[in-house]
Amino acid sequence: MTAAPDHRPTFADVSLGERLGKAMPFLLIPILVVLGFFAIGAPSSWLTLTVSGLAMGMMIFIMASGLTLVFGLMDVINFGHGAFVSVGAFIGISVLIALGDWTGATSLLLNMSAVFLAVAAAMTVTGALGWVFERVIVKPVYGAHLKQILVTVGGLIVIEQLIHVIWGPDEIFINRPEMLKGAITFAGAAMEKYRLLAVGIGAVLFIAMRMILRRTKIGLIVRAGVENGPMVEALGYRLRVVFIGVFVAGSALAGLGGVMWGLYQEVITAGMGERMMVLVFIVAIIGGLGSVEGAFIGALLVGLLQNYVAFLEPKLALVSNIALMTAILMWRPQGMLPVVKAK
Amino acid sequence: MSDPILTLKAVHTDIAQYHILQGVDFEVPRGEVTMLLGRNGVGKTTTLKTIMGQWTAKSGEILYDGQDLKRLPVSARARAGIGFVPEDMGIFSDLTVEENMVLGATSGPLDPQRKEWLLAAFPALGTFWNSEAGNLSGGQKQMLSIARAMAEDRELYLIDEPTKGLAPAIIATMANALRELKAQGRSILLVEQNFLVAKALGDSAVVMDDGRVIWTGAMAELASNKDLQENLMGLSMEAH
Ligand SMILES: Nc1ncnc2c1ncn2[C@@H]1O[C@H](COP(=O)(O)OP(=O)(O)OP(=O)(O)O)[C@@H](O)[C@H]1O
Ligand SMILES: [Mg+2]
Numbered sequence: 001m002t003a004a005p006d007h008r009p010t011f012a013d014v015s016l017g018e019r020l021g022k023a024m025p026f027l028l029i030p031i032l033v034v035l036g037f038f039a040i041g042a043p044s045s046w047l048t049l050t051v052s053g054l055a056m057g058m059m060i061f062i063m064a065s066g067l068t069l070v071f072g073l074m075d076v077i078n079f080g081h082g083a084f085v086s087v088g089a090f091i092g093i094s095v096l097i098a099l100g101d102w103t104g105a106t107s108l109l110l111n112m113s114a115v116f117l118a119v120a121a122a123m124t125v126t127g128a129l130g131w132v133f134e135r136v137i138v139k140p141v142y143g144a145h146l147k148q149i150l151v152t153v154g155g156l157i158v159i160e161q162l163i164h165v166i167w168g169p170d171e172i173f174i175n176r177p178e179m180l181k182g183a184i185t186f187a188g189a190a191m192e193k194y195r196l197l198a199v200g201i202g203a204v205l206f207i208a209m210r211m212i213l214r215r216t217k218i219g220l221i222v223r224a225g226v227e228n229g230p231m232v233e234a235l236g237y238r239l240r241v242v243f244i245g246v247f248v249a250g251s252a253l254a255g256l257g258g259v260m261w262g263l264y265q266e267v268i269t270a271g272m273g274e275r276m277m278v279l280v281f282i283v284a285i286i287g288g289l290g291s292v293e294g295a296f297i298g299a300l301l302v303g304l305l306q307n308y309v310a311f312l313e314p315k316l317a318l319v320s321n322i323a324l325m326t327a328i329l330m331w332r333p334q335g336m337l338p339v340v341k342a343k
Numbered sequence: 344m345s346d347p348i349l350t351l352k353a354v355h356t357d358i359a360q361y362h363i364l365q366g367v368d369f370e371v372p373r374g375e376v377t378m379l380l381g382r383n384g385v386g387k388t389t390t391l392k393t394i395m396g397q398w399t400a401k402s403g404e405i406l407y408d409g410q411d412l413k414r415l416p417v418s419a420r421a422r423a424g425i426g427f428v429p430e431d432m433g434i435f436s437d438l439t440v441e442e443n444m445v446l447g448a449t450s451g452p453l454d455p456q457r458k459e460w461l462l463a464a465f466p467a468l469g470t471f472w473n474s475e476a477g478n479l480s481g482g483q484k485q486m487l488s489i490a491r492a493m494a495e496d497r498e499l500y501l502i503d504e505p506t507k508g509l510a511p512a513i514i515a516t517m518a519n520a521l522r523e524l525k526a527q528g529r530s531i532l533l534v535e536q537n538f539l540v541a542k543a544l545g546d547s548a549v550v551m552d553d554g555r556v557i558w559t560g561a562m563a564e565l566a567s568n569k570d571l572q573e574n575l576m577g578l579s580m581e582a583h
Contacts, residue, residue, distance in 0.1 A: 217445065217446075220438065220442050220445060220446055221446065223435070223437060223438060223442075224435040224438055224442075224443075224446055227435050227436065227437055227438075228433055228435060230397060230417070230433075231429070231433035231435070232446070233416070233417040233418045233421070234395055234397065234417055234418075234421055234427045234429070234433065235418075235421055235427075235446055235447060235449055235491075236418050236421030236422040236449035236450070237418055237446075237449065238416075238418045239418070339437070340436050340437055340477065
């Protein structure tokens with residue numbers, strides 16, 4: 001260690017290189033999109049697949065964002081996160097079914113009002129459920145990973161069974177609201193309206209989350225807490241309160257993801273969240289656990305790759321995500337945007 | 344004289360199965376710089392972390408402004424007016440220098456006048472204000488850690504080896520900043536291996552050995568008595 005230079009010498013050069021290193025993962029998305037273009041050949045199919053890959057990616061991101069922050073902040077592995085996805089879907093879809101007159105009308109206003117109410121109800125319930133889950137199930141096992149896995153999987157099973165009790169054992173089919181049905185055609189490519197909406201919602205949410213994390217004090221506390229929780233406390237912030245807030249917000253977002261995924265698939269089951277968890281964990285891990293931006297990139301890569309591969313070589317669709325995870329972890333073992341841990 | 348700002352009475356701390364602090368007693372008088380000295384591994388850092396609450400005191404009392412801190416969580420101790428500069432600096436390296444400083448001001452926005460004062464004391468921070476703190480040099484991180492603790496006016500500062508690894512010119516800068524803090528009536532408990540700095544800054548000294556306080560007195564007395572230094576710390580000023 002030497003004295004601090006008062007000038008700005010080599011520092012600027014280093015940071016340029018560093019910045020490029022940080023931007024690299026973001027570049028993977030356009031690279032994949034371009035590769036997809038050449039592999040697929042037909043521009044219209046490519047556009048359709050790209051939109052649907054982005055839509056899928058955005059929905060996975062919405063589910064993964066809470067999970068990755070919860071892990072980053074308190075080292076909590078929450079397998080119960082999938083339960084919030086399922087509960088959100090059942091609450092939201094129930095509201096939509098109850099508002100059948102609104103969703104069946106050919107009025108964008110009525111349709112969107114119904115969707116808004118469904119989402120609000122789903123997020124409120126899953127947010128509250130997340131709060132209870134944190135207090136009852138997660139809090140007693142802070143710092144013990146094995147126990148966390150066991151009890152959160154237990155919580156997941158219990159909640160899934162409760163869904164069976166309340167809504168019955170069968171899957172529920174759902175029609176999208178009238179104005180969200182069908183596709184629009186652009187340059188010969190059919191793009192489902194609903195997927196475009198999902199891309200829009202995901203993008204807005206990501207930008208909003210980024211703004212909160214970068215521009216607000218609470219966001220600073222969260223980012224600092226992911227890196228060095230004890231120091232955040234030593235500065236006078238109650239990290240536990242922040243953590244509960246993040247847990248509740250993450251649960252509510254999982255609920256939103258559930259509603260969106262349900263409308264995407266047009267069918268919901270109690271186990272849907274659990275099944276999504278595989279992708280959600282892949283996304284959180286390749287993004288770098290604790291990094292919202294990493295999860296965003298990871299989710300888009302997973303969504304795009306899955307759609308391209310399913311079109312090109314359907315048999316490989318299932319392994320494509322695992323292959324992606326392997327490749328990325330070989331490149332960056334801590335994920336694309338690794339979080340520096342001071343602990 | 345008024346009550347001391349901080350009083351430790353028979354404080355014991357265990358780390359895992361080890362009994363590290365074995366009855367630590369001392370006082371930090373208000374508005375003074377108290378040096379916490381001793382050889383490596385005697386428990387200085389553990390003492391600061393116990394005051395801050397990062398380690399839990401098994402027994403004894405930690406009175407801050409007359410109030411027992413032992414029951415308070417770490418964050419409440421900070422909000423009660425204690426600033427902490429840990430030995431490892433605790434810099435948030437993913438955040439910019441500015442963001443680190445903003446977090447240092449716990450109870451509100453960073454006061455512009457205070458910011459000006461700190462940037463005058465540590466000009467390098469201004470140079471790298473918008474850079475990621477992780478890219479700073481070791482000495483710059485050291486300054487950021489101290490400036491961050493000072494970003495808000497606190498009553499008592501616990502500072503663990505602020506001059507570690509710093510070049511002499513920067514040590515002087517650091518010492519001046521601490522002097523200004525003292526001139527504002529703030530109290531400082533300072534762990535310092537550099538005996539010259541200790542001598543220049545300290546009003547009183549607390550010397551530890553093997554998890555206990557073995558000597559307390561005026562810093563000037565310790566500084567002028569080489570045999571005492573030799574006895575207490577196995578060193579004399581010349582040796583440094
Ligand atoms: N996390 C820990 N686990 C186990 N033992 C620890 C831990 N932290 C400190 N110790 C032990 O506690 C004793 C006191 O350590 P401490 O860091 O307080 O010493 P110190 O006086 O600050 O030393 P130095 O001058 O080297 O910084 C040492 O023997 C150390 O090995
Ligand atoms: Mg130490």
